[in-house]
């Protein structure tokens with residue numbers, strides 16, 4: 001293929017020129033325009049979701065140039081290809097159809113000429129029946145007892161999504177059902193979980209797309225042995241289910257095919273919570289609420305496909321990230337939910353975003369000469385305020401961030417929510433507008449500080465401001481709005497992949513990790529040679545020498 005040079009395109013060049021000519025542009029200057037909030041915010045009535053992107057270092061002209069870049073990348077055309085089952089994941093020769101999992105339009109979706117919706121709906125029906133039976137106690141353990149604990153054993157995409165959602169929707173969860181997530185190969189994870197469990201009332205869900213992942217299979221075997229040691233071999237049939245694309249391996253493991261919930265290779269691990277991988281969610285919050293989660297995502301799918309670029313929330317989120325990443329040298333991007341329920345959301349997005357767009361090779365197979373995926377990080381507010389916000393406010397790095405909050409908490413606890421949200425608003429305000437030296441001096445004068453003290457302290461108390469934020473303010477945290485929120489980020493990631501011209505749907509770095517560990521494993525029991533570089537060789541030697 002011919003070499004495509006993104007940085008030489010007129011859209012890129014214009015953005016670079018604009019950035020160069022407007023070095024000192026400050027957010028506070030942009031707010032002289034009284035219409036700014038109106039023009040740089042979108043309210044979606046149905047979701048009760050306000051997206052305020054006015055506190056960005058973006059003028060009307062910048063916005064237009066960014067939208068031009070998005071149009072040049074043909075994000076809309078590329079999205080159509082994804083939704084219609086084209087094999088846009090070229091390096092794995094796969095369609096990318098997590099959107100079909102939540103397609104509630106009734107229209108078919110074809111892969112290789114076959115409508116995949118009947119199979120998707122059949123698995124959803126099976127999940128509905130299973131989750132209802134487990135919740136009602138119709139489905140019992142080998143000794144006839146109702147299940148009280150569900151243990152999802154999976155890792156990466158087969159863990160982070162369901163775990164994040166179960167945490168986020170805990171308020172809606174069945175209080176008599178505990179959901180646990182075991183992912184790490186570190187024996188501590190399964191050990192600490194098993195020690196709290198009663199085998200008679202524990203149900204294990206082995207979630208693995210490939211059913212070959214070392215961590216998951218090892219944890220599942222340990223769980224199986226534990227169950228068998230307590231209740232005997234026959235109990236496995238009542239206490240285990242598998243979520244996978246690999247029927248053969250599931251059978252080999254000894255899980256009944258009736259307890260297998262299928263999905264397909266057009267569902268990427270990190271996009272799989274909408275599939276059978278969401279079984280723990282459906283059991284915890286009930287299938288109707290799981291369907292609401294899907295409906296929120298489906299609503300955003302329609303928005304992404306149909307809204308014009310200038311009003312398309314995922315596209316706007318994408319171009320803003322692109323702006324700071326490629327023209328301001330911002331290395332990272334913070335996601336800051338002002339909701340304890342969303343405490344796993346940044347970790348979930350870390351995978352979604354960094355695994356998708358942490359790439360260096362473009363569509364043409366050439367190495368890119370620009371930055372791609374940002375480092376995603378974050379913690380819930382207000383906790384983060386008491387730790388890393390210092391660097392965001394006064395450090396030397398530009399860290400754009402998303403603040404996510406809710407107008408109404410699911411439950412009221414005194415005035416906690418007002419206090420929480422006062423912090424949200426105050427933080428985004430000071431990040432954007434800062435605090436001048438004059439204001440700092442005025443504040444110090446009020447404390448009765450001496451002239452010398454003021455001279456010494458004032459520079460430290462200045463906040464430059466100009467730190468960009470988006471605010472996503474949602475009226476209620478419900479399964480539907482959560483589904484919408486997740487889908488907004490999924491499509492943001494997709495749109496950035498299109499802007500950077502990288503395949504957001506493969507993960508060769510993850511695959512390599514899986515292979516490498518398997519080659520070293522026999523060496524750790526002294527069963528194979530240790531043919532490595534001096535450092536690795538000596539680390540392994542040290543391990544073997546000191547191993548008890």
Ligand code: G6Q
Pocket residue numbers: 155156157158207208209210211212213216268269270271355507510
């Ligand atoms: C996700 C990645 C990766 C994957 C895990 C688990 O997109 O591919 O995180 O989900 O490695 O894989 P299995 O589900 O196959 O066990």
